[in-house]
Amino acid sequence: MSRARNPWVLPVSLLLAILLGLVPLPGVLQPLRPYWLALVLAYWVLEAPAKVGLGAAFLLGLAADLAYGGLLGEQAMRLTILTFILERFRARLRFFPVSQQALAIGVLLFNDRVVSLAIHLVVGAVLLPWTFWIAPLVGMLLWPPLRLVLDALRLQRRG
Structure with a gap:
């Protein structure tokens, strides 16, 4: 059996990540919503850097800005910063055990919240409540x- 790469997994997973960000949640659960697009993008930056880079992160961010109706360019900037850091440390992060990768991703998601807070402060937008900081943990x-799941789909065996 040979390992076949599934080219459909990348675009479908990114589209699904954007759609998961649009799913309505009750007010109590809203702060717990993970940043799905950042998580899926992080996976692809680590596993397929030739296909997903800074340009893709910026375009995905613009698409997310349009889909979510937030500040135009906010998500593009956040995802570009996240991708830049991931690309810089990719060689190390890729070979960490999954538990250490999860900690690194948590730090990156926390950093993303700091960037988002800075953007909101600069433009004078409404500041989010303290529960805003729970999502990186989730x-x-x-x-x-x-x-x-993404590894299993990407590296699906064909016999």
């Missing part, structure tokens, strides 16, 4: 199963 906890 994203960190979701990293291992998400990585497992």
Whole structure:
């Protein structure tokens, strides 16, 4: 049996990540929503850097800005910064055990929240409540199963 790459997994997973960000949640659960697009993008930056880079992160961010109706360019900037850091440390992060990768992703998601807060402060937008800081923890906890699922889909065996 040979390992076949599934070219459809990358665009479908990114589209699904954008759609998961649009799913309505009750007010109580809204702060717990992980940044799905950042998680899926992080996976692809680590596993397929030739296909997903800074340009793709910027374009995905613009698409997310349009889909979510936020500040135009905010998500593009956030995802570009996240991708830049991931590309810089890709050689190390890729070979970390999944638990250490999850911690690194959690730190990156926390950094993303800091960038988002800075953008909101600069433009004078409404500041988000303290529960805004819980989502990076949820994203960190979701990293291992998400990585497992995307690995299984990307490297699906054909016999």
